[in-house]
Amino acid sequence: MTTTSDVVGLTTAEVVEEEGRPPAAWRAILASTEGRIGVGIGAAVLFVIIFGRFFTPYPPNAVGIGGATTGPSAAHLLGTDSLGRDTLSRLLVGGTHIIVIPLIAVSLAWLLGGTLGMLGAYRGGTVDAVIARGFDLVMSLPPLLIVLVAIAALGTSNLVLVLTIMVVYLPRMGRLVRGATQAVITNEYVAAAQARGERTRAILFREVLPNIMAPTAADFALRITYAVIFVATLNFLGLGVKPPNADWGVMVADGRGYINLAPLGTLAPAAAIALLSIALNLIADALTQHVTRGGREIVPL
C-alpha cells in the first residue's frame, strides 16, 4: 500500500496520514540513498569475507612465499608481511572473525537483553528494579576491563569472546528495549489483552514486540558496528585470534611497525575494517531515520 495522503487538512497536527502498511525495515533501508550505499559496500565486503578464501593467490599462512616486508609487486599485489606471507591472501581470509563474532554476540545480547528489558518494563516493581539495577551494574564496568578480566581468567577463545561481548552489550540493548516497552504498554491494546486474561508471554511477544521492532532493529545494526570495531581492537591488542591465523585486526597490529616499507600491509586491512563499519553505520542510519519518522512516511519503492 503506497497511498499518499490527500487530506483536507486543518493544522498539521490534525492531518491524518492515511498510511499503508508500515514498510518493512528492509524496504526503508533500500529507499534511502545512504541505505543503498551501505548495502552496496556491505555486500561487497561480505562477499570478500565469505568467498575470498576461494580466490587466494597463495596459501595465506605460508611463510616465505615472497621476500619479507615488500611493497606491492606483480607477484604480490598488496606486498608481503614481515614473515614473507602474501598480504592479499591474508586479507581475503582474515575477515571472518570480525563479522561472525559480533553477529552472534550481538544477537544473543539482543535476545536476552531484550527479553529482560521487556519483562522489567511490563512487570514493573521489584522485577523491574532488579533487572534495571543489574543492567546499571554491568554498564558501570568499562567494556575493555570486562573482556580483559574474562580473557585473563578463561584464556582466549571464540566462545569467551562471544560471551564477553554479549555481556558488554546486553544491558545497553536491554535498556533501549525497556524504554521502548514502557512507551508501548500504556496503549489500550495492552489493557485489552490483560482483560482477555492473556499470559505475560503472549502480551510481550504478541502485543509489545511487533511495536518495538523498528527502534530495536536500528539499535541492533548500530551495536554490530560497535562490536566489529571492538573485535578489531581486541585482535589488534592480541587478545583475539591466535597466530598464525590471518585477521584484519591482527594484520593492522603486525604491519604497523613496517608501515614505511610496506604501507599496504597495515592500510589494506584497516581500510577493510573501515569499509565494513561504514557500511553497517549507513544501514543503521537509514534504519534510525526510518524509526524517528515513526515509520509514518510511506516509502515509495
Added chain:
Amino acid sequence: MTVRGEVVLDVDGLSVGYVRRDGSINTVVDSVSFQLERGTILGLAGESGCGKSTTALAAISYRAPGSRILSGRSQLQGVDLLGLSTQRLRRIWGSKVAYVAQSAALALNPALTVGRQLSQPLAVHLGLHGSASRARQVELLESMGLPDPARALRRYPFQFSGGQQQRVALALALSCKPDVLILDEPTTGLDVTTQARITKLLRGLVTDFGLGCLYVSHDLALLATLADRLAVMYAGEIVEAGAAGAVVSKQRHPYTQALLAAVPSVRRPREVVGIPGRPPTSVVLDACAYAPRCRYVLPACRTGRVAMRDPGDGHAARCIRLEEIEKLPALGSELAAARPGRDVLLEVDGIVCAYTGAEGPAVNGVGFVVHGAERVGIVGESGSGKSTLLRAIAGLHRPQAGSIRLGGIELAPTAVKRPRSVRREIQLVFQNPDSSLNPRHTILDIVARPIRLFRDDVPRARERETVQELLDAVKLPSGLLYRYPAELSGGQRQRVALARAFSAKPSLLLCDEVTSALDVSVQATILELIAELSEQTQTAVVWVSHDLAVVRTIANRALVMRDGEVCEEGETDELFAAARHPYTRELLAAIPELLPA
C-alpha cells in the same frame, strides 16, 4: 468607543492548499468568505478535516507548515493581512489579532510563571514595564475571573486546573486589547461545567471589549447557544451561513440538517441519525461536494458547482434545493429502548479504588446492579472515578475493598485470575481505537483473537468466516480482513473494536467513552450500531461517558458520579427530566442544547 456591528475582519474568497510531496497543490479550503463584526461571535462549525482550523489560521495570515494561501483577501481595518511580511504580521499578531488554541496546557510555557508570560506581550506591543505592567496583569487576570490574581502571577501553568489554564490563555490573548479574537476549540476537552463558565466569560468579554470573535468548534449545540452568526463548513467550503438561531431552527443545507440530526440531546431520548459515507479528502470543484452522501440529491448536483445562495434574509446555503430543504421535517425519531431482563447480571458492591500517591480514593464505596440486556450509563466529569470503576469491573484495576459479582459469582480482582468463562462474558471497548487496536496486527488478527481464546464452538478453519460475519454485523465494508488499523478511518476502527468485543459473545459490554474521540455524525452511527447489536444479542451495556446527552440516548438507566461517589441514580427518562441532586441539575444546566425545552 467601539461600535457594535463595525466590521473588523473581512475575509473574502480565501483558498488554502497543502503542497503534496510531488509538488502539486491539494486545495483544502476554497473561496471562504466571512466578516467579523465588533461585539459579535461568528461560529465556524464542521467535522474534523473540513478545513475549519485551516481557515481560521489563514484568515490571520498564519501559514501552517506545508500550507499555502492560494487566493483571497483578509482585511483588518482596511489592511490586507495576506500581503504583509512576517515582520509586520508579528506586530499585528498578539496586539490587534489574538489566537487561542485548543490546549492551553500546550499553549502556555510550562517553565515560565504566568506573570512572566503575561509581561512579554505587554512589553513588546504596549511598552509596559515594571509596576504599570504588573497592574495591567492583575487587572487582566481579575477580568478573567481568576481568584487571587496577585498570587496567580507567581504560579506556573501546571499549578492551575484545565479551565483556569484556558482563562490564563484568554488573558494572554486579550492582554493587548486586540480587535479580533480567534478561538480554535477552546473548551474541547474541558468538563461541561467548566465549559459553561468559560463561554459565559467569553460572551461578556466579547461584548465589553468590542471584539470581533471567530469561534471554531465541532460542537453545533455549543455554537448554537453561544454564537450570533453561524457558518457550517463541509469539504473546505462554507455550505450554510446565517444567524445562529435561523441556521439551527430551519436548516437550508442537507448536510446541516443531517449534522443536527446526529446531535444527541438531554431533553428527550431521540434517535440520532448518522451520516453514511465519508467526506471527500479535498475540495470538490465540479459538483456539490455533499452530493454522494445527500438524500435529496438531483442529477444537477453532480454536474456543476453549486453557489452560495441567499433567498434574501441573510441566511445563505450552497444547495440548489434550499427552499425545499428548510421545509422538510427534522430527521430522527424515538430510539428503540433497551428491554432489560429481571435477572441481575452484574452486582457491584462497596467498591473502593485508590491510586498510590493520590489524596483520596478515586472510587469510594460505589455499588450498583445491572440486569440482563440492560443499558446503564455512568456519567461524571473528569476525575469522578467513572473510568476507574469500569477498569475494576474489567479486572484491570485491583479494588481496595468491595465485591463484584457476575451472575451471582464473586469475581477475582484481576482478569488473569478469573475463569475463562467470566473473561468471555465481560468485554471492554475503549475510548480511542488508535490506542486500543494493535497497529501491527491485521483486522483479522485483532477480531480473531477472542474467538480463538473463548469460542470453542468455532473451529480454526471457520475463524476467518466468523470474523467476516462479525465485520458484516458492524457494517464494515468487505475486504478489510488483511488491512491494518491505520488504513481505516476513526469510525471504522471503533467498529473493529466493537467487532472484537462482540466476537466473544459477551453478556456484558463495558464501554469507556467509546464515542468521545469521534465526530458527531460518526458517533451517531456507532450509537445506532451499539443499540442494535446489544438488542439483538441481549447484551447488557455499561456505558461510561462525560456526555450526558449520549448517555440519555443510549442508556435506560443512569448513575451520576462525582468525586468517586454516586450522587444520583435512576431511570434516564426520570433522571434527566427531574433531577433531584443539585450536582445533576448543575450538569444539566451547563449543557448547551439544540432542542427547545
